[in-house]
Amino acid sequence: MAILMGVFLLFLLTIVALVVLVAGAYNSLVQLRNRVKNAWAQIDVQLKRRHDLIPNLVEVAKKYMQHERETLEAVIKARTQAINVSADNLEERVKAENFLSQTLRSLFAVAERYPNLKADAQMMRLHEELVSTENKIAFARQFYNDETTLYNTKIEMFPMNIIAGMFNFQKMPLFEADEEERKEVKIEF
Secondary structure, three states: OHHHHHHHHHHHHHHHHHHHHHHHHHHHHHHHHHHHHHHHHHHHHHHHHHHHHHHHHHHHHHHHOHHHHHHHHHHHHHHHHHHHOOOOOHHHHHHHHHHHHHHHHHHHHHHOOOHHHHHOHHHHHHHHHHHHHHHHHHHHHHHHHHHHHHHHHHHHOOOHHHHHHHOOOOOOOOOOOOHHHHOOOOOOO
């Protein structure tokens, strides 16, 4: 009887230990996933700020760049696409934001040909705000990628991968620079 009671207690302790381990692992994954979501929210704030600056930038540029309508329309179209991508679809959102970055670079490259535009005080202020915002996006993106890498690594490692699979934790995409962004581009105003 004592042996049976000992086996039962050992079995019970094993079950309790497993439940505690699974609960701890689950909570750890939830915490990491929420950190990734928070990091994305920080990027989202900066992207919204960039989206808000672009119409003013285009309006100022229109005054000087009547012959560059195609470039201005491309920027507005890219902005609209970036805004309209579902917030839940991170991969599409990253693509849209990278495309918007490309069109902004092309706008600034074309603006180089317009000395009056480069000298416009409002354009200079908007350009500085946009550069500042782009820097904040870069820092937020780095933080997001760090948190995402930590989360993705955790859900792939044993034994967390078992718990992640049981509770349907999915890998999160990184916010990587596109090929154009990897090239060193220097725009001076």
